[in-house]
Amino acid sequence: MNRRNLLLGGTAVAAFGLYAIARPMNAPLAAEGNFAVTLSDAEWKARLDPAAYDVLRHEGTERPFTSPLNDEHRAGTFLCAGCDQPLFVSETKFDSGTGWPSFYTFIDGALGTTIDNSLFMTRTEVHCSRCGGHQGHVFEDGPPPTGLRYCINGVALKFAPTTA
Template sequence: MTGKTAPLCGTLTPEQIRVMHGHGTERPGSSPLNFEKRTGLYRCAACNAPLFRSETKYESGSGWPSYYDALPGAVETQTDTSHGMTRLEVHCASCKGHLGHVFPDGPRPTGQRYCINGVALDFVPDPA
């Protein structure tokens, strides 16, 4: 990812703007998506790009929706050294909106934990 952030499209709430454009974090445990169990697609709240499938979602105990893999080409990462630590920040590859962070402590098969702010996502259930 380049250092530039593209303007976010769509209508976002102030909290979504704070998280996605201001690189903020929602309160742990505050997202209803933590409890979402249906099969479906998680899309970027800003540009509607597909990001994650429900089959890769798992309960990490972190307080944020977590996934062990993103859809191919859907996200980009960048080193984040804020808050006195080094992490990999995750952005939507389409609009560059901040989604969360990825850590190397997830389950198989990838070993990755995409720890994503629920306000950065829209869930679309698969048709019945």
């Protein structure tokens, strides 16, 4: 092990430690409001697998490069894993190199936004407009035509291929 690897490893451990401190274990869902699909916390927990529950209901983040949807290139629609609302069409997906499924736009009316001040920075969080489930964040470093990158947690999505 050289000094560079030691410093990079130490920086990664420190970043994850700060994330754990900045995000309380049972942080409430930021996207509070009147949504068409509303369930109790116990109902969400029973409905979703643990990783999807953490992301959708408690604004967690999946580890980068772990989602099978990173390599999904078929024609189809990406749906909210919480309520099945269509969020993105496959034509808007691109490889951002970040380790999360990325899209340059969404289906009209499918997403809402809130300001996220966690991790000592200000970001724009995106959530499903039907159930309020946290999807990820939007950044201004995407490709044309929008210049936006919707960086989405794969566990917050389901994929429905187009049938011929």
